[in-house]
Structure formats: C-alpha cells, structure tokens
Amino acid sequence: MPEPFVRTTSRVIPILRSNIDTDQICPARFLKITDKAGLADALFFDWRFTPDGTRRNPPSFIDEPHNAGRQMLLVGDNFGSGSSREHAPWALRAWGIRAIFSTSFADIFKGNALKNALLPIVVSPERLASLQALVAANPDGEWTVDLEAQKVTLPGGESFAFEIDPFARTMILAGTDEIGYVLSRLPAIEAWEAGHPARVDTAPRESVTAP
Amino acid sequence: MAERPRTILEKIWDDHVVTSDPGAPAILAIDLHLVHEVTSPQAFTGLRERGLKVRKPGQTVATADHSIPTLDPSLPITDELARKQLAQIEENCREFGIPFHGKGSPTRGIVHVIGPELGLTQPGMTIVCGDSHTATHGAFGALAFGIGTSEIEMVLATQTLLQRKPRNFKVEVTGRLQPGVGAKDVILALIARIGVGGGTGHVFEYTGAAIRALSMEARMTLCNMSIEGGARAGLVAPDETAFAYLKGRRFAPQGAAWDAAVAGWRKLPSDEGATYDRTIVIDGDALEPMVTYGTNPGMGIPISGRIPSPGDVEPAAREDLDRALAYMGLQAGQPIAGQKLDVVFIGSCTNGRIEDMRSAASVLRGRHVADGLRVLVVPGSQQVKAQAESEGLDEVFRSAGAEWRESGCSMCIAMNGDQLEPGEYGISTSNRNFQGRQGKGGRSFLASPLTAAASAVTGVVTDPRTLQPTATSSGAAAQAAPQPAAQPTAVEAH
Numbered sequence: 097m098p099e100p101f102v103r104t105t106s107r108v109i110p111i112l113r114s115n116i117d118t119d120q121i122c123p124a125r126f127l128k129i130t131d132k133a134g135l136a137d138a139l140f141f142d143w144r145f146t147p148d149g150t151r152r153n154p155p156s157f158i159d160e161p162h163n164a165g166r167q168m169l170l171v172g173d174n175f176g177s178g179s180s181r182e183h184a185p186w187a188l189r190a191w192g193i194r195a196i197f198s199t200s201f202a203d204i205f206k207g208n209a210l211k212n213a214l215l216p217i218v219v220s221p222e223r224l225a226s227l228q229a230l231v232a233a234n235p236d237g238e239w240t241v242d243l244e245a246q247k248v249t250l251p252g253g254e255s256f257a258f259e260i261d262p263f264a265r266t267m268i269l270a271g272t273d274e275i276g277y278v279l280s281r282l283p284a285i286e287a288w289e290a291g292h293p294a295r296v297d298t299a300p301r302e303s304v305t306a307p
Numbered sequence: 308m309a310e311r312p313r314t315i316l317e318k319i320w321d322d323h324v325v326t327s328d329p330g331a332p333a334i335l336a337i338d339l340h341l342v343h344e345v346t347s348p349q350a351f352t353g354l355r356e357r358g359l360k361v362r363k364p365g366q367t368v369a370t371a372d373h374s375i376p377t378l379d380p381s382l383p384i385t386d387e388l389a390r391k392q393l394a395q396i397e398e399n400c401r402e403f404g405i406p407f408h409g410k411g412s413p414t415r416g417i418v419h420v421i422g423p424e425l426g427l428t429q430p431g432m433t434i435v436c437g438d439s440h441t442a443t444h445g446a447f448g449a450l451a452f453g454i455g456t457s458e459i460e461m462v463l464a465t466q467t468l469l470q471r472k473p474r475n476f477k478v479e480v481t482g483r484l485q486p487g488v489g490a491k492d493v494i495l496a497l498i499a500r501i502g503v504g505g506g507t508g509h510v511f512e513y514t515g516a517a518i519r520a521l522s523m524e525a526r527m528t529l530c531n532m533s534i535e536g537g538a539r540a541g542l543v544a545p546d547e548t549a550f551a552y553l554k555g556r557r558f559a560p561q562g563a564a565w566d567a568a569v570a571g572w573r574k575l576p577s578d579e580g581a582t583y584d585r586t587i588v589i590d591g592d593a594l595e596p597m598v599t600y601g602t603n604p605g606m607g608i609p610i611s612g613r614i615p616s617p618g619d620v621e622p623a624a625r626e627d628l629d630r631a632l633a634y635m636g637l638q639a640g641q642p643i644a645g646q647k648l649d650v651v652f653i654g655s656c657t658n659g660r661i662e663d664m665r666s667a668a669s670v671l672r673g674r675h676v677a678d679g680l681r682v683l684v685v686p687g688s689q690q691v692k693a694q695a696e697s698e699g700l701d702e703v704f705r706s707a708g709a710e711w712r713e714s715g716c717s718m719c720i721a722m723n724g725d726q727l728e729p730g731e732y733g734i735s736t737s738n739r740n741f742q743g744r745q746g747k748g749g750r751s752f753l754a755s756p757l758t759a760a761a762s763a764v765t766g767v768v769t770d771p772r773t774l775q776p777t778a779t780s781s782g783a784a785a786q787a788a789p790q791p792a793a794q795p796t797a798v799e800a801h
Contacts, residue, residue: 114627115503115603119741124720128374128388130348130395147729147748173623174504177537177603178741180439181346182455200504203473203539204439208455263331263469273457275357278465281326281334285467288325288336295338296427296558298368298406 100271101213103242104194106167110231111157114172118205121176121184135183136190158191167194168239170227174198175216176205185209195241199224210264211273215241217248217258244269312578314475315544316510319450319575323433325467332469338432340462341418342369342405344396345722346437350460351399363466364404368427371396371409372417374722377685377712380410389723403463416688416714419443419656423527424690426556430545430572435462440656440738442533445542446526447549448575450510452540474584476509476538480517482592487772489666490525491658491736491755493517494532495597497589499607506538509585512577513543517591523552524662531657532738535604544576596770599740599753600643601631606740608643610758610770616640634742635750636730644768646752650733651682651763652745653756654712655719658736659687661694663756668700670760671707673777677766682709683725685717709763721746734762 126138143156157163169188175198176184185208188196195215206216219227230237230250237251243265249255267274278285313321320335327333340363347369354361361367374389376382384390393410400407408414414421419440422428428444434451435441437459444451458468480493498505511533513526521529526543533541543549550569553559560568595609606628608614614632616639617625632639637646653659653667664686676682684704686692692714695701701711718725719737727733727749736759740751752768761771 113630114623115605117603117739117741119739119744123743123747124722125747127345128386128392128722130392131352132349142743142747174502174507174537177503178439178534178739180437180453180455182349182457185455200507202504202537203507204453204455204534208457211455211457261332261471274469275461275464277331278334278461278467278469281328282465284326285334285336285465289466292336294363294366295429295432297365298339298427298558299365300406 098213098268098271098273101194101268102244103240104167105238105240106194107236108168108170108231108239109157109163109166110170110228112170112172112228115174115177116171117178118176118181118184119178122181122187124179127181127183132186132190135187138183139187139191162236165192167192168241169193169196170231171196171198174200174202176209177202180204180208182208182212185212185214189214197224197227210261210268213268215243215260217241217260219258223256312580312582314512314577314581314583315448315542315575316450316473316475316512317581319431319433320472322431332471334467335433335470336467337435337462338366339422339427339434340367340466341422341434341436341441342367342396342459343373343418343436343438344371344375344392345373346456347399347459348392348395349456350437350463351403353460354403354463357464359464361403361405361463364406366466367405367463368422369396369400369405369407370415370418370421372415372714373716373720375410375715376723377715377717377725380713386724413689413693416690417656417659417716419527419531420659420687420691420714423447423523424556424688426553426559429553429559429568430549431575435468439534440531442538442540443527443531443656445530445533445540446523447553448542448545448572450540450542453534473539474509475582476506476511477583477586478511478513479515479586479588480513480591481515481588482517482590483520484517484591484594487596487757487770488594489755489757490521490528492594492597493589493591494529494535495599495604495607495753496594497587498532498536498605499597500589501536501587503535503603503605504537506533506536509538511536511538511541512583513541515591518543519546522662523548524660527660528657532604535738545572546576596755596758596772598643598734598758598768599751600635600637601628602634602740602742603631604738604740604753606631607753610644610754610768612643614639614641614643643752644770646768647732648680648734648762648766648768649731650727651676651680651759652685652718652733652735652737653683653759654685654687654717655735655737656687656716657719657738658756659685659691659714661691663736664691664695664700665698666756667760668703670757670771670774671709671763672703674707674764676708676763680763680766682707682763683712683718684709685712685725686714688714707763718745720744721749727751734759734768
C-alpha cells in the first residue's frame with residue numbers, strides 16, 4: 097500500500113520541452129520486467145545514453161550532478177502522451193519525482209500518475225512562462241508543493257493554488273488506493289449486474305461459422 | 308416528456324454507470340477486459356498480495372503480442388526477459404482462470420486485432436485494455452480506452468473502473484476520399500490539424516459521409532490512432548457495415564440473441580440535436596496520402612508537400628520542430644517524397660488486418676522491393692496470417708523480396724527483436740514515430756499500407772498514386788478506390 101503524502105519541499109529540474117511522450121520517459125525495451133525493479137535507471141534512458149550505451153556528455157537533465165535528489169519537474173506542454181504504460185510514472189517515482197508542472201497532461205498518464213501519488217500540477221501558459229523565468233533566475237530555489245492546502249509556495253514566498261481531482265487527493269493524503277473503496281461498494285456493483293447480464297462470455301467455444 | 312438528445316458516448320456512459328458517490332468518480336461497469344503480457348504482470352501480483360481473485364474471468368481474455376518473436380514459432384525465445392514475461396502471462400491466466408490465446412494458438416494475435424475478429428468486440432460495450440490503442444474497438448461503436456496497470460488490477464478485481472465522464476468531440480469528415488487515400492491518411496490529417504494533445508479530455512466521434520463509406524477494418528485504423536490526437540477513445544456509430552462484419556463471428560450473439568442485440572445497437576447512434584463540446588470538419592475530398600516527417604504523429608504533411616520551416620509553425624512549436632528535424636536528420640523545406648529508406652514495416656494494430664495485407668500486396672504483386680531495403684510484413688493475428696496465405700498474399704510478398712512473419716506487435720514497439728538500427732530510416736504503417744520507438748536511434752515515417760508498399764518498391768518515400776502500372780498490377784491508385792459501405796469485407800486499400 098502507498099504511503100500517505102501531504103507536502104514536500106524541493107528544488108526543481110527544468111526540462112523545457114513540449115509533448116514529452118512515455119517512450120521518452122521509459123523506453124519500451126524496459127517494459128519486459130514483470131515487477132517494478134530497476135525502473136529508476138530506465139528513466140529518460142535514451143536522452144541520457146547514446147545508442148551504444150555511453151553516458152552523454154554533457155549529461156542530460158537528471159544526470160546533471162546538481163539535480164540529484166530533486167523531486168519536481170518543470171516541463172513544457174502536454175506531458176506524458178502516447179503509451180498507457182504505468183512504467184512511466186513508476187520510473188519517475190523510483191527516481192524520486194513527486195510533482196510535475198505543465199500546462200497539460202495526457203489523460204492516461206495523468207490517471208496513472210495520481211494512482212502513484214505523483215502529482216500532475218496543471219498551470220496556465222502564463223504561469224508556466226513565469227515559473228520557467230523563475231527557475232532560470234533562481235535554479236536552486238526551493239519550492240513547496242502542499243497537497244493538503246492545494247498550494248505551491250515559491251522561494252520568494254509567493255504562492256498559488258492548483259486544482260487536482262478531489263477524490264485522488266483524498267486517496268493520496270490518506271495513503272490508500274481505490275480498490276478498497278470500490279470493493280466497499282460491491283453490493284451496488286452486484287445489484288447493477290443483476291439487472292445487466294454479461295454481454296459476452298470469453299470462455300472458449302467452437303466457431304459457429306468461419307469469420 | 309422528450310428525453311434530452313444524447314451522443315453515443317453519453318448513451319454508453321449512462322448505460323454503464325453503477326453508482327456515483329458525491330465528489331467521487333463514477334463506478335463504471337466494464338463489459339470486456341483484454342489482457343496482454345507486458346502491462347499485466349504487476350496487476351496479477353497486486354491481486355495475489357490482496358488475496359483477490361479475478362471477479363469475471365468470462366469477461367476477460369488474454370493473448371501474447373508485444374514481446375513475442377515473429378520468427379518461426381518452433382524456435383526457442385532467446386530473449387530471457389521476454390521468455391519469462393511470456394511464461395508469466397500463461398501462468399497468470401491458468402491460475403486466475405482467464406481464457407488465453409497464447410503461443411501456438413490459431414487465434415493468437417495483437418489484442419486489438421483478435422478482439423474484433425473473434426466477435427468479442429461489440430457495439431455499446433465498455434472495453435478496456437492496458438494498451439493505449441484500445442481505442443481501436445471504438446470502430447464498432449464501443450467505448451474503448453487504454454488503462455494503466457493499477458486500473459488493470461482494479462478491473463480484474465471488480466470488473467469496474469472509477470472514471471470521470473469525458474467530453475464529446477465531433478470529427479466530421481465530409482465528401483468522398485480520393486483513390487490512394489484511406490483511413491490512415493484521414494487520422495494523420497486530423498492529428499496534424501489538432502496536434503497530439505488536441506483531443507485531451509475528450510472522446511472523438513467520427514461522423515460524415517467519408518466515414519460512413521469506410522469498411523470496418525478502415526474504421527479500426529481510424530479509431531486506433533485517436534490516442535495520438537490525445538483522445539483516450541474514438542468511436543464510430545454502429546450501422547449495417549458493423550452488423551454485417553460481426554454476424555456469425557465466434558463470440559457474437561447467435562439466433563434470437565443476435566436479433567435482440569441488433570435492435571439494441573440501432574438505438575446507439577447520437578440523437579438529432581445532441582451537443583458536442585468541440586467540433587471539427589475535415590474536407591474528405593481534399594485529403595491526400597499523408598506521411599509524418601517528425602517525432603510525434605502530429606508532425607504530418609501531405610506526401611506531395613515539403614517539411615515545414617520554422618517560419619511555417621507557431622513560435623512555441625519552433626524548438627520542437629528544430630529538435631525533431633535534428634533527430635530525423637532532415638532539412639526544413641525539403642520535399643518528403645524521395646527521402647531515402649532502409650526499412651519498410653507493414654503491420655501493427657493500426658494496419659495489420661487482412662485489408663491492409665491485400666492493400667500492400669496490390670502494390671507489390673509483380674514488383675520487387677528496392678535493392679538493399681529490408682521489408683517486413685507482419686500480420687496482425689494468426690487468423691490474418693492464415694487468411695492471407697489462403698489468398699496467396701504470402702507468396703506475393705516473398706516473391707517481391709519481403710519477409711513474411713508470424714503475427715505480433717513487432718517493429719511498432721520494437722520489444723521483440725524486430726527493430727530499426729540507430730540512424731536507420733523506416734517507413735511504417737504503425738502509429739508512433741516517437742524518438743527510439745521503433746528501435747533506439749531509429750527514424751520513423753508513418754504512412755498507410757499503400758504508401759509503405761509503394762515506397763518499398765522504390766526505396767524512397769513514394770506517393771502511391773505515382774507508381775507506374777506493371778503487367779500484373781494496374782497501379783496502386785487504381786486499386787485504391789474507396790469501397791462502398793455495403794461491402795464490409797471489401798478488399799484492397801483503405
């Protein structure tokens with residue numbers, strides 16, 4: 097079960113690219129695992145290493161020594177498009193990322209992130225531009241993301257509110273997940289099913305006519 | 308009192324909401340859960356840790372497609388991780404009682420190809436799978452979308468999902484597609500218009516004369532790539548074309564149940580006066596074959612066009628364009644046609660069905676692939692493979708110098724050893740041209756089967772309408788006329 101998460105304070109890694117897809121976040125060849133081990137190393141792998149496996153020089157984003165231990169990413173528009181692989185948020189969390197700032201997140205990625213207590217924080221294009229300027233001017237400033245207060249506090253003390261799905265927020269603050277909640281509603285599901293017979297039975301059967 | 312007019316999305320949604328607690332997402336009942344080897348193992352582990360069973364194994368079905376080799380199936384799997392993953396899905400299905408179409412089964416294949424061909428995919432259903440191309444099944448008028456592994460575990464455990472209702476986005480394609488233009492070109496043109504995040508938060512509903520005229524397999528191609536436009540799902544209202552495709556398939560309703568099902572399905576299309584959050588109209592008559600030049604599926608242009616220059620795009624997109632062209636090794640302003648290729652890949656859940664095979668074969672029949680070019684033709688399922696072989700298409704491909712493979716995702720996701728080498732250029736009928744998607748350092752152009760096959764002949768990106776006829780082929784364009792809706796098994800291009 098996940099740990100409760102309320103707030104965190106950290107420096108920020110800026111990756112000022114738009115449309116960062118889940119193949120960049122976690123390349124497909126790392127999806128052959130059957131557990132969640134080792135995914136921190138897979139994060140942004142092909143940005144960090146040349147095709148022959150050499151670490152790029154200068155190092156890419158998260159490999160820059162001063163970015164070690166940072167828990168927040170500031171990225172361009174539309175983060176997490178593409179594949180539904182939950183390995184993407186797993187890899188981000190395994191590396192230590194807790195919050196990502198963008199103007200938008202792909203739907204499936206956003207859902208996957210929230211289920212892993214990784215906060216997708218949506219800001220306006222104007223806010224994103226001002227945050228980019230802030231990081232450029234003060235790259236080592238510490239930001240606080242407070243999920244309970246739904247508030248981000250910047251190094252100068254300025255703060256702004258953010259929206260987040262209220263149900264996901266409750267789950268993350270309490271450190272619970274959704275399966276327990278849905279199982280608690282099982283009587284309602286059974287009642288619904290009683291009035292809605294299954295539309296298909298996948299159990300093997302012979303072909304009636306050749307399709 | 309008359310009911311409020313509803314879209315097909317709203318009807319399916321209303322039909323599946325189990326309950327909706329204040330402040331919480333709706334609990335949505337799931338009719339069909341498709342499972343494959345790559346995104347499911349951790350979900351089964353979660354079930355074991357909680358001591359839960361699969362609640363509805365009879366509404367769940369599994370296959371092996373992503374990491375499975377497309378070589379001779381009697382050969383051992385040399386990739387140890389892939390071998391373990393494939394053994395794991397088999398074991399998980401056995402333990403939890405899930406029907407499994409695995410290695411050696413004549414019904415194995417890409418999950419989004421076998422669902423429809425087995426008749427499991429039906430109008431009005433909610434269908435999920437741990438794969439973003441689940442949108443494919445929307446071709447039947449189902450609400451079908453990709454989910455993550457936590458959600459897979461949720462569906463295995465409860466046969467429901469917690470969901471917020473998506474918004475309606477109407478995509479109307481008017482007119483009639485020209486010869487040589489098909490569903491792949493329509494979807495690439497849409498994504499080029501709205502961008503890869505354009506449909507976020509929405510479900511596409513494809514309408515209009517050009518959509519109605521598409522075969523079921525063409526509709527699957529179209530819906531498949533909805534996710535590349537940011538929409539988690541895309542759908543086409545079911546009609547006679549859909550019913551004719553489904554009738555008699557293995558898991559489709561039979562007899563009186565069939566008639567009752569069709570009567571229900573006829574009520575699904577959006578009501579007159581239903582409202583949409585967004586609408587876009589595309590002139591189907593004006594579409595050309597499309598091809599991508601960049602590193603996301605929104606970077607597409609008509610095949611007769613030139614790669615954009617920084618001045619052609621919004622200031623905010625210039626850096627993206629520069630980075631994409633640097634990765635691709637292409638010049639702004641250069642024509643895309645004529646670009647040299649190393650590899651051609653024909654297959655995937657986007658374009659790996661029998662009509663796609665026929666379309667590619669219509670070009671390659673009596674021709675040979677260009678010198679030095681590697682051409683892989685990978686059927687989407689073992690049933691597609693068998694059908695193609697019964698029509699002699701495998702011989703067409705082999706005689707032309709192409710490789711004819713076992714079914715699977717293959718070079719679309721490059722997990723099974725089929726991949727581009729660093730720096731290689733490939734034209735591909737698949738769905739993603741992201742950096743490294745088809746092999747690290749590989750460079751992808753997305754296009755239709757017709758365009759890919761025409762390019763296989765010349766070794767460069769080629770407009771299929773420009774290929775000269777041969778003695779045994781009347782030319783791609785002549786083969787490429789849109790098929791009437793009344794012929795759901797229509798052959799050749801789409």
